[in-house]
Amino acid sequence: xxxxxxxxxxxxxxxxxxxxxxxxxxxxxxxxxxxxxxxxxxxxxxxxxxxxxxxxxxxxxxxxxxxxxxxxxxxxxxxxxxxxxxxxxxxxxxxxxxxxxxxxxxxxxxxxxxxxxxxxxxxxxxxxxxxxxxxxxxxxxxxxxxxxxxxxxxxxxxxxxxxxxxxxxxxxxxxxxxxxxxxxxxxxxxxxxxxxxxxxxxxxxxxxxxxxxxxxxxxxxxxxxxxxxxxxxxxxxxxxxxxxxxxxxxxxxxxxxxxxxxxxxxxxxxxxxxxxxxxxxxxxxxxxxxxxxxxxxxxxxxxxxxxxxxxxxxxxxxxxxxxxxxxxxxxxxxxxxxxxxxxxxxxxxxxxxxxxxxxxxxxxxxxxxxxxxxxxxxxxxxxxxxxxxxxxxxxxxxxxxxxxxxxxxxxxxxxx
Ligand SMILES: [Zn+2]
Numbered sequence: 001x002x003x004x005x006x007x008x009x010x011x012x013x014x015x016x017x018x019x020x021x022x023x024x025x026x027x028x029x030x031x032x033x034x035x036x037x038x039x040x041x042x043x044x045x046x047x048x049x050x051x052x053x054x055x056x057x058x059x060x061x062x063x064x065x066x067x068x069x070x071x072x073x074x075x076x077x078x079x080x081x082x083x084x085x086x087x088x089x090x091x092x093x094x095x096x097x098x099x100x101x102x103x104x105x106x107x108x109x110x111x112x113x114x115x116x117x118x119x120x121x122x123x124x125x126x127x128x129x130x131x132x133x134x135x136x137x138x139x140x141x142x143x144x145x146x147x148x149x150x151x152x153x154x155x156x157x158x159x160x161x162x163x164x165x166x167x168x169x170x171x172x173x174x175x176x177x178x179x180x181x182x183x184x185x186x187x188x189x190x191x192x193x194x195x196x197x198x199x200x201x202x203x204x205x206x207x208x209x210x211x212x213x214x215x216x217x218x219x220x221x222x223x224x225x226x227x228x229x230x231x232x233x234x235x236x237x238x239x240x241x242x243x244x245x246x247x248x249x250x251x252x253x254x255x256x257x258x259x260x261x262x263x264x265x266x267x268x269x270x271x272x273x274x275x276x277x278x279x280x281x282x283x284x285x286x287x288x289x290x291x292x293x294x295x296x297x298x299x300x301x302x303x304x305x306x307x308x309x310x311x312x313x314x315x316x317x318x319x320x321x322x323x324x325x326x327x328x329x330x331x332x333x334x335x336x337x338x339x340x341x342x343x344x345x346x347x348x349x350x351x352x353x354x355x356x357x358x359x360x361x362x363x364x365x366x367x368x369x370x371x372x373x374x375x376x377x378x379x380x381x382x383x384x385x386x387x388x389x390x391x392x393x394x395x396x397x398x399x400x401x402x403x404x405x406x407x408x409x410x411x412x413x414x415x416x
Pocket of ligand 1: 177307
């Protein structure tokens with residue numbers, strides 16, 4: 001979004017400073033790899049992973065799982081490859097990760113050339129400010145706290161009388177926990193723009209906004225997403241930027257590190273951190289969610305955390321293969337299943353319990369439900385497979401975010 005960014009720089013002081021900060025904190029385009037960067041980015045297909053148990057075994061080797069199914073596509077280094085083979089898996093090479101649009105001369109503070117339709121952190125912030133200034137009374141912008149590198153974790157609220165905490169059911173949308181999953185940020189922006197721009201002329205949008213408080217956090221991991229596009233090329237970066245990086249979605253404080261669904265090794269792509277909420281980003285978001293418990297009642301009733309990719313609708317728990325567990329009755333599990341399948345019928349994603357893929361612990365969904373009884377889903381967006389994987393061209397943004405409109409409406413309706 002090069003044209004848009006020059007507009008941003010012309011808008012005013014605060015945004016200009018953010019844009020400059022974004023530029024300053026990006027890594028140099030050339031030279032030594034920054035600490036924590038992956039040296040090896042070879043893609044492999046692990047065959048015969050036709051059960052969640054086998055896929056959990058694969059994930060536990062510390063590989064970067066890209067796709068999980070009857071075979072599992074991973075990025076693995078030489079040691080992980082040897083471990084997989086010693087476990088008896090047949091592993092086939094699928095070549096090295098190709099950085100799409102890796103063009104010299106690309107603008108360091110923007111997406112790689114050809115992908116400027118994606119919003120940088122500064123552009124997201126400008127969009128949110130514009131939504132507020134264009135729709136006085138309908139939207140407010142604040143922050144839940146700061147990222148490790150000091151970026152504001154923007155929080156946009158949409159409701160009638162947005163400046164007042166009314167007694168209305170609340171819905172939360174979070175995006176970009178994982179750095180390279182840039183399409184999710186566009187999903188959150190789609191929600192912001194649809195429910196603000198659409199308010200005046202769309203009766204059903206007006207009704208949803210009038211009777212709910214809709215919260216959107218477009219960048220849970222802005223340090224990671226800015227790093228991922230630094231130097232005008234993609235870095236295949238997943239985690240935050242604290243040390244070697246913590247996987248935010250293994251750092252939440254419900255059954256944290258319990259069950260072999262995360263790694264204790266800082267170099268792993270699923271490093272859970274030294275303690276629950278050790279990542280400033282998850283700590284800030286969780287503290288804010290805790291603060292929405294008003295008079296003993298959690299105001300937020302439903303939530304979607306957007307990820308890419310694989311086209312899935314996932315529900316908790318992730319830490320156990322069982323459908324029911326402490327805090328998840330059969331009736332509650334059925335509600336998750338029913339709504340998950342209903343949403344998946346609108347976007348043609350595949351619905352399943354998170355652990356049907358493989359075990360994860362410390363995920364946002366488990367915490368939201370386990371601690372707050374928030375009806376919390378993960379959407380794994382477009383594409384279904386590794387081509388184009390994490391980096392679909394910006395031409396698909398409109399189609400693939402609009403695709404979730406009906407599901408978004410359903411999760412708002414489910415809040416009450
Ligand atoms: Zn993700």
